[in-house]
Amino acid sequence: MNTAYVYLQLYRLFDEITPVPTDCGRLCKKACCKGDDGGMFLFPGEISVYKLLGPDWIKTDKTDFYYEYNSKRYNVPIAFCSGDCDRYQRPLACRIFPLTPYLNENGTIEVITDPRAKRLCPLAKAFFIDDYDAAFVKNVKNVFTLLAKNKQFFTFLKAYSEYLDEFRRFYD
Numbered sequence: 001m002n003t004a005y006v007y008l009q010l011y012r013l014f015d016e017i018t019p020v021p022t023d024c025g026r027l028c029k030k031a032c033c034k035g036d037d038g039g040m041f042l043f044p045g046e047i048s049v050y051k052l053l054g055p056d057w058i059k060t061d062k063t064d065f066y067y068e069y070n071s072k073r074y075n076v077p078i079a080f081c082s083g084d085c086d087r088y089q090r091p092l093a094c095r096i097f098p099l100t101p102y103l104n105e106n107g108t109i110e111v112i113t114d115p116r117a118k119r120l121c122p123l124a125k126a127f128f129i130d131d132y133d134a135a136f137v138k139n140v141k142n143v144f145t146l147l148a149k150n151k152q153f154f155t156f157l158k159a160y161s162e163y164l165d166e167f168r169r170f171y172d
């Protein structure tokens, strides 16, 4: 199956299910959509969604962050928006924020609060994982458990978790 369609299917899991049952954007005036540095990583293969749909509110670029798979280097793409988007096309990173997958030392996928979110998101600052909507946490876990069955995605997740460790040391 085309990777773009896989992501588009997974996106649906977060169309109605959000971190909390109320509109948390009212707490913070949608701080996560207004960061100066903006930008969210696109997960492996996710850029195909935006190549397919071609929305005018998103721009993509490459980052310096990379992982290696089968002796090839993959720079992780990043997406930038103007602070506005089509909700039904927003990237996976926006849908799971302020949570993120994390591959622990046993090779098991955990769902954690994204340490990068702690500087701006009231939920990330105050909530434990159990405080989020259980269906939301479960969907995050299921999506990344599924994606990580792909060996390249698993390799990315390992590098991504090491990248998060740098922030965890600082923010936790």
Ligand code: SF4
Pocket (backbone or CB within 6 Å): 019, 024, 025, 026, 027, 028, 029, 030, 031, 032, 033, 097, 098, 120, 121, 122, 123, 124
């Ligand atoms: S996820 Fe956090 S930063 Fe984003 S709208 Fe909700 S409370 Fe605000």
Ligand code: SF4
Pocket (backbone or CB within 6 Å): 032, 033, 034, 081, 082, 083, 084, 085, 086, 090, 091, 094
């Ligand atoms: S793509 Fe949408 S949800 Fe994501 S940061 Fe931009 S405005 Fe917010």
